[in-house]
Amino acid sequence: MYFESLSAALTMDGHGAFVWSAYAITAVVLVGMLVAPWRRQRRTLRQLTGLLKREAGQPPPRDRSREV
Amino acid sequence: MSRVPGSAAFCLRLLRRQLVLGLRRPVEIGNPLLFFAIVVALFPLGLGPEPAALAEFAPGILWIVALLAGLLTADTAFRSDYDDGSLEQLLLAPQSLYFASLTYVAAHWLLTGVLLALLSPVFALMLGLPVAAIPTLVLSLLLGTGVLSLVGGIGAALTVGLRRGGMLIGLLILPFQMPVLIFGSGAVQAAVDGVPAGPYLALLGAMLCLAVALAPLAIAAGLRISTDA
Amino acid sequence: MWTLFHKFGSPPWLYRLSGSILRWLLPLTLLALVAGAVWGLLFTPPDFRQGNSYRIIYIHVPAAVVALAGYYVMAIAGAISLIWRMKMADVAMRATAPVGAALTFVALVTGSIWGKPTWGTWWVWDARITSMLILLFLYLGVIALYEAYENKALAAKACAVLSLVGTVNIPIIYKSVDWWYSLHQPASIKFTGGTTIDPSMLYPLLWMIVAFYALFTCCLLLNMRAEILERESRTAWVRRLAAGE
Numbered sequence: 263m264y265f266e267s268l269s270a271a272l273t274m275d276g277h278g279a280f281v282w283s284a285y286a287i288t289a290v291v292l293v294g295m296l297v298a299p300w301r302r303q304r305r306t307l308r309q310l311t312g313l314l315k316r317e318a319g320q321p322p323p324r325d326r327s328r329e330v
Numbered sequence: 331m332s333r334v335p336g337s338a339a340f341c342l343r344l345l346r347r348q349l350v351l352g353l354r355r356p357v358e359i360g361n362p363l364l365f366f367a368i369v370v371a372l373f374p375l376g377l378g379p380e381p382a383a384l385a386e387f388a389p390g391i392l393w394i395v396a397l398l399a400g401l402l403t404a405d406t407a408f409r410s411d412y413d414d415g416s417l418e419q420l421l422l423a424p425q426s427l428y429f430a431s432l433t434y435v436a437a438h439w440l441l442t443g444v445l446l447a448l449l450s451p452v453f454a455l456m457l458g459l460p461v462a463a464i465p466t467l468v469l470s471l472l473l474g475t476g477v478l479s480l481v482g483g484i485g486a487a488l489t490v491g492l493r494r495g496g497m498l499i500g501l502l503i504l505p506f507q508m509p510v511l512i513f514g515s516g517a518v519q520a521a522v523d524g525v526p527a528g529p530y531l532a533l534l535g536a537m538l539c540l541a542v543a544l545a546p547l548a549i550a551a552g553l554r555i556s557t558d559a
Numbered sequence: 560m561w562t563l564f565h566k567f568g569s570p571p572w573l574y575r576l577s578g579s580i581l582r583w584l585l586p587l588t589l590l591a592l593v594a595g596a597v598w599g600l601l602f603t604p605p606d607f608r609q610g611n612s613y614r615i616i617y618i619h620v621p622a623a624v625v626a627l628a629g630y631y632v633m634a635i636a637g638a639i640s641l642i643w644r645m646k647m648a649d650v651a652m653r654a655t656a657p658v659g660a661a662l663t664f665v666a667l668v669t670g671s672i673w674g675k676p677t678w679g680t681w682w683v684w685d686a687r688i689t690s691m692l693i694l695l696f697l698y699l700g701v702i703a704l705y706e707a708y709e710n711k712a713l714a715a716k717a718c719a720v721l722s723l724v725g726t727v728n729i730p731i732i733y734k735s736v737d738w739w740y741s742l743h744q745p746a747s748i749k750f751t752g753g754t755t756i757d758p759s760m761l762y763p764l765l766w767m768i769v770a771f772y773a774l775f776t777c778c779l780l781l782n783m784r785a786e787i788l789e790r791e792s793r794t795a796w797v798r799r800l801a802a803g804e
Contacts, residue, residue, distance in 0.1 A: 277612040277676050284615045284672040285596060288622070288665050292592070292774065295661050296585075299654075299781035306788045310801035484724055488717045492707050501703050502721060505696040506728050509735035516742065537731070548724050551641075555716045 340425040341433040348437030351410075358406070359441050362399040363449055369395045370453045385458035389467075389518035392454060393511055396446055396471055397478065400507075401500050404482030407438045408490045408553065417490075418557050431549040432542070435483040443475025459522070466521035466531070473534040474514040480538075480545035481506045487552030510537065568645045570787050571796045577780040585777050591770040598763040612676040615669050617763055621771035623666035623691060627729075629659035629775060630694065633701070634726040637719030647783075649715035650790070652722065653705060654782030658775060660698035667691055686740035690733050697725050711790075 335343065352359060373391050374384060384391075411417040420430055450471055451464045459467065485503035492498065517530035599617030633655040640648035670688055671681050682688070701718050708714030791797045 280612055280672050280676050281600070281614050284669045285600065285618060287668055287672075288618045291661055291665050295658060295774075295778045296781065298657075299778070299785040302785040303781070303788055306785065306792060307801050310792055310798065314798060314802050484720075488704065488721060489707070491713075494707070498703055498707050501696070502700045505693050505700065505732070506724065508693060509728075509731050512735045512739045516739070540727075540731075544727060548720055551720045552717065555713055555720065558710075558713055 334424055337425050337429050340423070341429050344430060344433045345437055348434065349440065352437065352441045359445065362403045362442050363445060365402055366395050366399045366446060366449070367453065369398065370456065373457070381458045385460070388454065388457040388459040389463070389515045389522060391457060392450060392459070392467065393471075393474075393515040393518070395453075396450070396475065396514075397504075397507055397511055399446060400442060400475060400478040400482055401504065403438070403442045404479075404486050404503065405489070405496055405499055407434055407479075407483055407486045408556075409486075412490045412556070417553065421554065421557055427550040427553065428546045431483065431487070431546040431553065435479050435545070435549070438483065439476055439479040443479055444472065447471035447475060459518070462524075463518055463521035466527045467518050469531060470514045470517040470527075470534060473531060473538050474510045476538045477510045477534070477541045478507055480541040480549075481510075484545055484548045484552060487549045487556060489556075490553070491556035491558075510534070513537070568647050570647065570791050570794075573647055574784055574787050577784055581777060581780055581784075584773060584780075588770060588773040588777050591766070592774060595763055595767040595770050599767065603760055603763055604757075612673060613760075615673040616760075617767045619666055619669040619673060620764060621768040622662045622669065623687075624768055625771045625775045626659055626662035626666055626691070626694060628772075629655055629662060630697065630722070630729065631726060632779075633659060634719075634722040637715075637722045640715060641719045641723075646790075647787075649712070649719075650783050650786045651779065652719060653715060654779050654786055656698055656701045656705070656718070658778040658782065660695060660702065662771075662775070663691055663695040663698060667695065684740075686737045689740070690736045693732055693736070694729075697729075701725075 370391065373387070377383060377387065408417060411420070421427065423430070447468050450467055454464055454467055455461075481503050482499075484506075485499040488502065489499050513530050513533045517527045517534065520527040520530055595617065599614055603614070605611045605613065633652050636648045636652040636655065639645055640652060667688070670691070674683055674688075675681050701721055704721055705711075705714045705718050708717060788797055788800075
């Protein structure tokens with residue numbers, strides 16, 4: 263390890279705020295990039311599961327399904 | 331069955347039709363020019379009437395305003411023909427869509443870019459651009475607006491089928507037009523500084539050649555997509 | 560060869576394949592990113608001119624490199640979908656745009672944060688920064704065009720044309736912006752010289768570039784899976800999938 267102590271690694275001779283904030287922003291964006299499609303996929307699957315359950319529970323006549 | 335006109339004759343007729351249609355609505359031709367004049371008038375109000383400062387920014391101002399005026403009219407290139415259905419007839423025609431697209435763009439350029447370039451000396455003088463730089467300005471605008479019309483045609487072809495294409499077209503084509511702005515204003519700046527402007531104009535000409543060769547392909551593809559919508 | 564090509568056109572096959580790839584690639588990528596970040600942040604010597612602020616390079620440069628490569632991935636996928644009318648290529652193209660835009664955004668923000676201690680200002684109209692900004696506009700333009708179309712099949716075609724126009728234009732934009740900058744370059748800011756980089760700094764940088772490529776692949780696959788499910792939600796295999804969950 264290059265730095266002697268944790269506080270030295272955090273301050274980085276005065277540049278710490280810049281370096282750590284850059285890494286933090288990047289981490290947030292990267293996590294968002296991974297989570298957004300994952301959530302989208304889960305939402306689609308959940309909607310479909312709900313739809314299937316409703317269809318399986320009470321097979322409705324054609325007119326009623328149009329009303330609902 | 332009547333004789334089918336060849337591509338050249340077909341394009342000439344198409345060009346004539348577009349020009350006649352344009353000239354029947356002179357106010358619409360005048361609109362971008364008026365826009366150009368009004369925006370030029372905004373700059374002294376925003377930057378202050380100091381002649382030296384205005385003259386320094388004049389090449390950039392004139393080129394940016396030309397870019398915006400071109401953007402404003404880009405949407406009109408195919409709009410009316412799309413609305414009345416004659417564009418679909420064009421796609422069914424046996425002649426090549428490549429040359430037909432080029433003809434549409436040429437008509438658009440003659441009615442906007444060329445007129446703008448011819449009127450630009452007046453605005454250049456109002457902004458205090460040195461008289462020696464004016465021929466370069468006109469020449470760079472003639473070459474540059476050709477590229478702007480072609481690139482604008484791509485944006486127009488892709489968005490003509492959409493109900494709200496107006497704002498979108500700017501987002502799509504402005505990034506592609508930045509090189510034209512760089513070299514166009516560079517040419518005028520060079521003329522102001524007394525440096526030969528030839529290389530800049532040559533680069534603009536090269537861009538125009540590339541755009542003439544490739545843009546009609548994209549426009550034709552865009553028109554086919556839009557008429558499917 | 561052709562059977563493989565046809566398999567790529569099959570949504571359930573691609574969905575299953577991407578699932579099994581992601582199962583090992585995603586943890587590996589996250590591990591590589593964390594390891595690379597720790598390496599770059601804590602285990603490399605500081606630059607003798609820029610001090611510690613140069614450590615941002617380990618995220619800035621990989622993000623920029625992959626963001627640019629991403630545009631070409633998008634355009635190639637667009638070309639494939641236009642030429643062979645392969646639906647999965649549309650999906651890939653649609654999936655690339657947000658990932659590329661996010662990476663370009665990361666490159667711009669980290670570059671700006673880097674600029675503050677190095678150049679004393681948050682933003683410089685430097686050739687590379689300006690080019691990255693234009694790249695961001697190009698990505699956002701593709702997304703905006705896609706969203707504007709109601710019919711998603713046509714949207715994909717229109718975006719494919721736009722991204723192909725972009726690939727022709729990007730070299731021109733880069734060259735012209737580069738040239739523009741050399742014309743207007745203020746004398747105080749010059750940092751194109753000194754391309755030599757010590758191996759102790761180069762290796763973590765290369766590591767991070769590879770990790771970012773892997774991350775790009777993961778995000779692409781995740782986005783494609785989500786898009787495939789949405790498009791195919793009426794088919795039997797997706798219904799079986801939903802029922803099994």
